[in-house]
Amino acid sequence: MSLPDRRIDPKILKSAEEEFMEKGFADASLREICKKAGVTTGAMYKRYPGKEALFEAVVGPTLQDIEEMALNIERYDYEQLAHGKMQSVWDMSSTTLKTIVRFSYERYDGFKLLLCRSEGSTHANFLHDFVSHHAKQTVKFLEAVTQQDDRDSQxxxxxxxxxxxxxWSTLFEPIVHDLPLEKALRHCEYVAKLFNWQAIFGF
Structure with missing residues (x-):
């Protein structure tokens, strides 16, 4: 049995990303994607059973990087808790925010698709789902803080x-509005002044 030609996969994904970026998930055409990639629809379906699977393949690397970043932050937070360095956990200085913005701009197309072109896909509520997960982890962390420091979180x-x-909405707005990285980084200066997490959580 001959092995499938994996050389056409990058062509399909590149064509799909361009189509999703131009038209959004709902209006993107699989036929047009295959045409631009120079492959048959049959070849595409052998690799991706439908538009949802194809969109998932395009944004998958970005989602994976987001999950890895979240795990690293969570690990860091609990390490800081163990050492009694809570101020650094809620540090949202412009320097910290710029690190986050650079992370997102290094994956600009993935974030743009998730934030602005995912309507009709399983990631249509990306921001809400992202925040919901983050909120649950924050509550869990605050419970750990309460147990260690005997403080009551209100x-x-x-x-x-x-x-x-x-x-997160204001931090992602530069991507939504297609701002250049330089302006997005300047935006961090204002966001840092707007949110004082140490004061909110009482640290």
Missing amino acids: IDEEEIHMLLTAF
């Missing part, structure tokens, strides 16, 4: 969710 998950929605 803020609940619903309030955390609303605040995090505002925070």
Whole structure:
């Protein structure tokens, strides 16, 4: 049995990314994607059973990087808790924010697709899902802080969710509005002044 020609995979993914970026998930055409990639629809379906699977393949690397970043941050937070360095956990200085913005701009196309071109896909509520996960992890972390420091946190998950929605929305706005990296980094200066997480969580 002959092995499938994997050389056409990058062509399909590149064509798909361009089509999704131009038209969004809902209006993207698989036939047009195959045409631009120079492959048959049969060859595409052997690799990706449908438009959803193809979109997932395009944004998958970005989602994987986001998950890895979140795990690294979570690991760092618990390490800081163990050493009693809580101030650094909630540090949202412009330097910290610029690190996040650079991370997102290094994966600009993936974030653009997830934030602005995913309507109709399983990632249509990307920001809400991202914030919901982050809010749950924050509540879990605050419970660990309460147990260690014997402090009572007055803020609940619903309030955390609303605040995090505002925070991440404004941090992602430069991508939504197609701002150059230089302007996005300058935007961090204002965001850092707007959100004082140490004060919100009482550290």
